[in-house]
Amino acid sequence: xxxxxxxxxxxxxxxxxxxxTASLVVRGSELVAExxxxxxxxxxxxxxxxxxxxxxxxxxxKSRTIGVIIPNLVNTFFSEFVEGIEATLDxxxxxxxxxxxxxDPERQAGLIRRLREHDAEGLILFPADGTPPETxxxxxxxxxxxxxxxxxxxxxxxxxxxxxPVRAVRESVRHLSDLGHRRIAYVSLAGDTSxxxxxxxxxxxxxxxxxxxxxxxxEVPLAWDGSPQSAGLLLDLDPxxxxxxxxxxILASGLLRGLYDRGLTxxxxxxxxxxxxxxxxxxxxxxxxxxxxxFPRQIGMKAAELLIRRLADPGAAPRAEIVPPLLRVRETTGxxx
Amino acid sequence: xxxxxxxxxxxxxxxxxxxxTASLVVRGSELVAExxxxxxxxxxxxxxxxxxxxxxxxxxxKSRTIGVIIPNLVNTFFSEFVEGIEATLDxxxxxxxxxxxxxDPERQAGLIRRLREHDAEGLILFPADGTPPETxxxxxxxxxxxxxxxxxxxxxxxxxxxxxPVRAVRESVRHLSDLGHRRIAYVSLAGDTSxxxxxxxxxxxxxxxxxxxxxxxxEVPLAWDGSPQSAGLLLDLDPxxxxxxxxxxILASGLLRGLYDRGLTxxxxxxxxxxxxxxxxxxxxxxxxxxxxxFPRQIGMKAAELLIRRLADPGAAPRAEIVPPLLRVRETTGxxx
DNA sequence: TTGCTTGTTTAGATCGATCTAAATTCGCCT
DNA sequence: AGGCGAATTTAGATCGATCTAAACAAGCAA
Numbered sequence: 012x013x014x015x016x017x018x019x020x021x022x023x024x025x026x027x028x029x030x031x032t033a034s035l036v037v038r039g040s041e042l043v044a045e046x047x048x049x050x051x052x053x054x055x056x057x058x059x060x061x062x063x064x065x066x067x068x069x070x071x072x073k074s075r076t077i078g079v080i081i082p083n084l085v086n087t088f089f090s091e092f093v094e095g096i097e098a099t100l101d102x103x104x105x106x107x108x109x110x111x112x113x114x115d116p117e118r119q120a121g122l123i124r125r126l127r128e129h130d131a132e133g134l135i136l137f138p139a140d141g142t143p144p145e146t147x148x149x150x151x152x153x154x155x156x157x158x159x160x161x162x163x164x165x166x167x168x169x170x171x172x173x174x175x176p177v178r179a180v181r182e183s184v185r186h187l188s189d190l191g192h193r194r195i196a197y198v199s200l201a202g203d204t205s206x207x208x209x210x211x212x213x214x215x216x217x218x219x220x221x222x223x224x225x226x227x228x229x230e231v232p233l234a235w236d237g238s239p240q241s242a243g244l245l246l247d248l249d250p251x252x253x254x255x256x257x258x259x260x261i262l263a264s265g266l267l268r269g270l271y272d273r274g275l276t277x278x279x280x281x282x283x284x285x286x287x288x289x290x291x292x293x294x295x296x297x298x299x300x301x302x303x304x305x306f307p308r309q310i311g312m313k314a315a316e317l318l319i320r321r322l323a324d325p326g327a328a329p330r331a332e333i334v335p336p337l338l339r340v341r342e343t344t345g346x347x348x
Numbered sequence: 349x350x351x352x353x354x355x356x357x358x359x360x361x362x363x364x365x366x367x368x369t370a371s372l373v374v375r376g377s378e379l380v381a382e383x384x385x386x387x388x389x390x391x392x393x394x395x396x397x398x399x400x401x402x403x404x405x406x407x408x409x410k411s412r413t414i415g416v417i418i419p420n421l422v423n424t425f426f427s428e429f430v431e432g433i434e435a436t437l438d439x440x441x442x443x444x445x446x447x448x449x450x451x452d453p454e455r456q457a458g459l460i461r462r463l464r465e466h467d468a469e470g471l472i473l474f475p476a477d478g479t480p481p482e483t484x485x486x487x488x489x490x491x492x493x494x495x496x497x498x499x500x501x502x503x504x505x506x507x508x509x510x511x512x513p514v515r516a517v518r519e520s521v522r523h524l525s526d527l528g529h530r531r532i533a534y535v536s537l538a539g540d541t542s543x544x545x546x547x548x549x550x551x552x553x554x555x556x557x558x559x560x561x562x563x564x565x566x567e568v569p570l571a572w573d574g575s576p577q578s579a580g581l582l583l584d585l586d587p588x589x590x591x592x593x594x595x596x597x598i599l600a601s602g603l604l605r606g607l608y609d610r611g612l613t614x615x616x617x618x619x620x621x622x623x624x625x626x627x628x629x630x631x632x633x634x635x636x637x638x639x640x641x642x643f644p645r646q647i648g649m650k651a652a653e654l655l656i657r658r659l660a661d662p663g664a665a666p667r668a669e670i671v672p673p674l675l676r677v678r679e680t681t682g683x684x685x
Numbered sequence: 686t687t688g689c690t691t692g693t694t695t696a697g698a699t700c701g702a703t704c705t706a707a708a709t710t711c712g713c714c715t
Numbered sequence: 716a717g718g719c720g721a722a723t724t725t726a727g728a729t730c731g732a733t734c735t736a737a738a739c740a741a742g743c744a745a
Binding site for chain 1 (some may be wrong): 396398400402403404405406411412413420421422423424426427428430431434443444445446447448459461462463464465466467486489490572573575576598601602604605608610614626627628629630631632633634635637674
């Protein structure tokens with residue numbers, strides 16, 4: 012029934028050489044004679060031999076595998092990030108083990124454990140909402156090379172690749188200020204992440220610095236269909252904002268939808284700024300969303316590069332790579348009179 | 349420098365028991381006395397012992413790992429699909445190794461090999477554009493449980509989970525026909541996939557069956573920014589179509605954009621039907637896209653279920669699970685007079 | 686006491702590939 | 716022929732966890 016796995020011994024026997032020689036051929040060593048190599052390679056193909064990586068690892072071989080943990084995959088922001096990682100790690104022959112923490116720190120801890128069991132050489136961690144510092148501390152102690160991305164816990168403990176939330180918010184606020192807006196609200200996700208904290212703090216800070224009025228934070232759940240409700244919440248604020256900055260493009264698009272449902276026009280009745288510059292906002296019906304581009308793919312690549320660097324030099328001091336965000340002014344923001 | 353890995357032997361020594369007993373504790377066996385278990389578990393926590401899955405696999409243990417290969421991650425269609433897989437496999441404690449073939453069959457072959465080395469218990473394959481039948485034949489021979497999803501190569505050779513392209517096209521055509529459209533074009537992606545072939549064949553078939561005029565196939569590359577050009581191509585067709593069915597929502601949204609850029613209105617000047625029902629089309633400015641919902645998440649779950657079933661019963665006859673697509677009539681299709 | 690459960694623990698072999706150190710073959714020179 | 720170095724090949728130990736079969740301990744009945 013369940014036929015036995017083809018092992019190196021089988022290959023060796025069939026090719027009339029020793030296991031050691033067969034092993035050398037598999038690993039492409041120079042030491043073996045051309046003729047022998049040919050013979051062995053032929054047998055490998057015939058028997059459909061597949062090396063047992065577990066056995067190899069037992070002798071100290073690398074697993075050529077990197078763990079990647081992300082909170083979820085709901086929008087292309089995450090998938091572009093993962094794509095960037097995958098593309099870069101591919102150049103060094105690493106395979107990605109992708110797992111989703113669903114923004115649950117406990118689940119995340121379990122995933123980390125399993126990735127370690129599978130001998131992942133390193134980990135790229137997009138920390139779950141509410142990740143406790145201990146998780147990162149323990150990782151730092153465990154000798155497993157770790158790069159945090161996008162969000163961070165325990166700043167400076169590990170390498171980090173991300174965007175610049177302060178700058179993103181500053182540019183958004185300044186843009187609205189330049190257009191004459193004075194009362195601005197922020198539409199955020201609920202949760203406890205460094206990104207959220209930094210952006211809200213930064214929002215408040217820049218609003219004050221520019222002498223504008225922060226008329227409130229509106230919170231909505233991260234779900235494609237829940238975001239239009241933000242329109243109602245914003246319009247109920249007192250004083251009523253003339254512009255809103257959104258945590259991401261999904262929330263912003265939802266807000267646009269909510270405005271249209273109420274017969275209002277974005278950019279005229281309420282200016283809207285998004286965040287992320289997801290690909291889809293360039294398509295469909297106008298108006299195009301004014302938003303902050305954050306280059307998740309590049310950040311993924313940076314994260315992978317940091318990890319590769321760290322694998323080569325585990326002792327190096329933690330480094331942070333920031334990909335500066337870029338405001339893309341389009342059609343959902345307009346003058347306020 | 350590079351301190352040695354903590355092994356079961358270390359745990360055993362520190363806890364004053366044998367390796368065998370320690371192993372039993374790790375695996376949660378009933379055989380060990382409460383007191384001993386406590387002691388060992390404590391030591392495990394203290395030493396931060398992480399089992400070496402490679403060594404375990406050597407003794408015939410399962411890897412609790414499933415390989416998933418997809419063509420890319422460009423849109424949420426793929427990520428929702430992966431999410432469905434991940435959520436279902438999570439219930440059986442399986443970890444996903446995700447790799448992107450980038451629609452390159454050779455790269456895909458390499459990925460399959462690597463997943464086999466890592467002892468993946470099974471594979472969910474969303475075959476790359478142009479995957480040769482040999483790839484699937486070899487997989488079928490190799491004893492590795494495989495489920496193909498969305499697209500398929502070598503029909504009936506493996507389990508399959510997907511949508512129903514014929515039905516999707518039929519409903520789209522019928523809907524347009526009901527609205528009085530007679531000249532319809534199809535906007536497709538270039539490439540060589542079962543999905544594409546089935547949809548184009550089906551389009552032609554149903555157009556004839558309903559006595560309508562297939563005015564042509566327009567092809568565009570799969571890229572977020574390339575799709576608006578389809579508008580120009582469609583308007584140049586002779587005779588000029590009054591409606592277009594698109595391969596997916598990205599192409600459809602691009603087409604909408606192209607129409608607006610030319611001052612035309614979807615649903616009036618040209619009716620547009622999409623495919624996939626990506627989440628974002630419910631957001632942003634109206635009109636909402638009329639499209640065919642295909643439930644990638646459910647398909648992912650079905651695929652994972654098929655795989656789980658096959659792991660339990662490797663000898664079972666290949667099965668196909670079809671999640672019926674659903675036409676969502678919204679605002680980009682209108683009467684034709 | 687001895688014998689027999691039942692419950693708990695363990696020594697030792699084993700999985701498949703790799704590595705070291707040593708053996709073997711080959712070509713070529715004296 | 717014999718000897719030498721280079722090129723190839725190989726026997727055997729080894730990695731860490733698991734499994735088998737057997738040992739051991741404690742409790743109880745006869």
